[in-house]
Amino acid sequence: MLNITFPIIQAPMAGGIITPSFAASVSNNGCLGSIAAGGLSIETLTQQIKEVQVLTSHPYAVNIFAHPRISDLSYDMKTVNAALNEIRKILNIPQVTDVALIEEPSVEEYVELCIQLHVPVVSFTFGCPDKHLVALLKDAGIKVIGTATNVAEALMIEDHCMDFVIAQGYEAGGHQGGFLKKPPIGLMSLIPQVVDAVNIPVIAAGGISDRRGIKAAAALGADYVQIGTRFLNTYESNAHPLHKESINQAAETSAVLTAAFTGKQARGIENKMMQLMTYHSIPPYPIMNQLTADIRAAAKAQNNAEFMSNWAGQNIRTAQTVSLHTLLNELTTDR
Amino acid sequence: MLNITFPIIQAPMAGGIITPSFAASVSNNGCLGSIAAGGLSIETLTQQIKEVQVLTSHPYAVNIFAHPRISDLSYDMKTVNAALNEIRKILNIPQVTDVALIEEPSVEEYVELCIQLHVPVVSFTFGCPDKHLVALLKDAGIKVIGTATNVAEALMIEDHCMDFVIAQGYEAGGHQGGFLKKPPIGLMSLIPQVVDAVNIPVIAAGGISDRRGIKAAAALGADYVQIGTRFLNTYESNAHPLHKESINQAAETSAVLTAAFTGKQARGIENKMMQLMTYHSIPPYPIMNQLTADIRAAAKAQNNAEFMSNWAGQNIRTAQTVSLHTLLNELTTDR
Structure with missing residues (x-):
């Protein structure tokens, strides 16, 4: 139904980790490449989608974050920003006194763009969009994927008439993509329970x-299946070299869940940033994500892995750096 | 190597859930039945093992908890006991003012008994026994199984010359059986990493x-594989009827990790006991286990599921009550 040769989806990864040419390569090799809209301007996303379209005639996916808008959230940012200012001191970057948040494009705007540009597949995380949005996409011939971390979310996604549901387990690297605020479920338990509950295909x-x-x-x-960490830890990905190095050196017990970087639970390799934020009350996504943007950018520029978000899943020992070519060969060939 | 027809082990479950005749039935049907020594007196365990031996000539396992002894632990129990006294009020049972802890049999005593009684298989949880204890068991022709929740523990178990290692995932019902105090790993990630790391067979x-x-x-x-919740939720198991009923009615997101009952992280269906103990500092196993024994016993006697330990794994929707006969048929037959 996704019109791909192999049943393998390269997980969308925000923050520039996956370039358009990377996603197109994946698609050209019979799997489904994905790019992440998450926080991008309409202009930048337009450019990225057009770049993918030039590079492949195969299906690819655009992932949209479907979280509440900043204007719908209220949060006192003073305390958490004071803690972040301590970290800014460590990194020797300017203190932030007046926090200025930027309203990002809405789910509706991203959806409209995907329809305009005839994107073949759209996936959602952090929310279950309204039925009318799903209908707009489907009427335009676009396949729609929702992300669930438990059975209740999967049932909602099916009820909203999406075509596929991702069953994302506790083990996943990066963000937990669900929206009902329940404890994460191990994938081995999650898959059969979602498969039993819904009639749409399960990823x-x-x-x-x-x-x-x-x-x-x-x-x-x-x-x-949807795979993230393995694609991230290729020579070709745009992840920071210290991010890749830290995956190659980490034990599986070091890839832990934290809200310290973005305000949403995400799994990455334990570091000083997570430790320093442990006892602070953290504002929700996307507020915290915007608050920490300067810190993450400075950490990357300074080659300081202790303050980067080094996302990785729990199957980390099997995810050493390889070339994308080797990875795709390995994943699609039975030995 | 375990001399069983099907590669299926019935997980040991303490607290009287699995009777000797239940474990023997499992063994008689080509799987490995297990009884749990956990906290039993040497006399009671002797009786249970002899009962199993009368009922089956097939292999069975005795599980031993290998945690530190009470005399090696120090903990101020006043604050937590004050919280427990509030719960005792709710259940209308006597307040406890002087906490009297009982030293349970040592790992060495349990091991000696298993050797004396020619138990075919011994499994350990909550610790990695010394090499000399493992050697004593192996010299007596006993197969030895250790329990790991991460790769480091699995490597220790192999290094201590045990014959098998259980790779126990985050999803598991009841106690997390590891000992290195690391975050739990989802089973789908844990198995391949343990398999890659050790040369002994993996359960x-x-x-x-x-x-x-x-x-x-x-x-x-x-x-x-080792399976717990499915065996617990049979008509034949000795689990409390309300425990079985709560499994049949629960969502997978309700089976959560808690130390509220025993002082060790264990997965069970969320209830009032867990909620009331959330913000208390909890003493380690076996102290907390002994402190809550009267509460759990009263809850069972009063049919009050809110204060029982209703252990269950995350694959709970696929674990409705069936007969042991049906379960064994289902698990061992390809359809």
């Missing part, structure tokens, strides 16, 4: 790293 | 519920 995500994981997901009833 | 545990899970574990490289 398994979270800690799937190699052919073993792909076969296990199929045995549990999944139709597709 | 997958945690949220495996049916043939799908058994096949997935095999695809990930496991040699055996």
Whole structure:
């Protein structure tokens, strides 16, 4: 139904990790490449989608974050910003006194763009968009994917008439993509329960790293898999070199959940930023994400891995750096 | 190597849930039944082992908790006992003013008994016993199983010359059996990383519920599976009827980790006991386990599920009550 040769989706990763040419390469090799709209301006996203379209005639996906808008959130940012100012001191970057938040494009604007540009597949995380938005996409011939971290979310996604549901497990690197604020479910338990609950195809995500994981997901009833950390840890990805290095050196117990970087639970390699923010009350996404943007940018520029968001899933020991070519060969070939 | 027909182990469950005749039935049907020594007197355990031996000539396992002894732990129990006294008021049972802890049999005593009684298989949780204890068991022809929740623990278990390692995932019902105090790992990520790290056979545990899970574990490289919740939720098990009922009615997101009952992280269905103890500092196992024993016993006697430990794994929707006969047929038959 996704018109791809192999049932493998490259997980969308925001923050510039996956370039348009990377996603197009994945699609050209029979899997589904994805780019992430998350926080991009309409102009930048337009440019990225057009770049993908020049590079591939195969299906690809655009991922949209469907969280509440900043204007719908209220939060006292003084205390958390004071803590962040301590970190800014460590990095020797300017203190922030007046926090200025930027309203990002709405889900509706991103959806409109995807329809205009005839994007073949749209996936959502952090929310379950209204039925009318899903209908707009489907009427335009676009396949729609929702992200669930439990059965209740999967049922909502099916009820909103999306075509596919991602069942994302506790193990996943980066953000937990759900929206109902429930404890995460291990993928081995999540897949069969979602498969039993819905009638739409299920895409398994979270800690799937190699052919073993792909076969296990199929045995549990999944139709597709979505893989993140392995694609991130290729020579070709735009992840910071220290991010890749830290994945290569980490134990599986070091990839922990934190809201310290973005305000949403996400799994990354434990570092000083997470430790320093442990006992602070953290504002929701996208507020915290904007508050920490200067810190993350400075950490990257200064090659200081202690204040970067080094996202990684729990299957980290099987995710050493390889070339994209080797990875795609490995994932699509039975040995 | 375990001399069983099917690669399926019935997880040991303490607290009288699994009777000797239940474990023997499992063994008689080609799987490995297990009884749990956890906290039992040497006399009671002797009686239980002899009962199993009368009922089966097939292999079975005795599980031993290998945690530090009470005499090696120090903890101020006043504050937590004050909180427990509030719960005792709710249940209308006597207040406890002088906490009297009982020294339980040591790992060495349990091991000696297993050797004396020619137990075929011994499994350990909550610790990695000294090499000399493992050697004593192996010299007596006993197969030895250790429990790991991460790669470091699995490597220790192999280094201590045990024959098998259980890779227990985050999803597991009841106690997390590890000992290095690290965040739990989802089973789908844990199995391949443990399989890659050790040369001994790997037993997958945690949220495996049916043939799908058994096949997935095999695809990930496991040699055996250990299943708990499904065996607990049979008509034949000695779990409290309200415990079974609560499993049948629960969502997968309600089976959460708590130390409120025993002082060790264990997964059970969320209830008032967990909520009331959330913000208290909790003493380690076995102290907390002894402190809450009267509460759990009263809750059972009063049919009050809010203060029982209703252990269950995250694959709870696939674990409705069935007969042991039906369960064993289902688990061992390819359809």
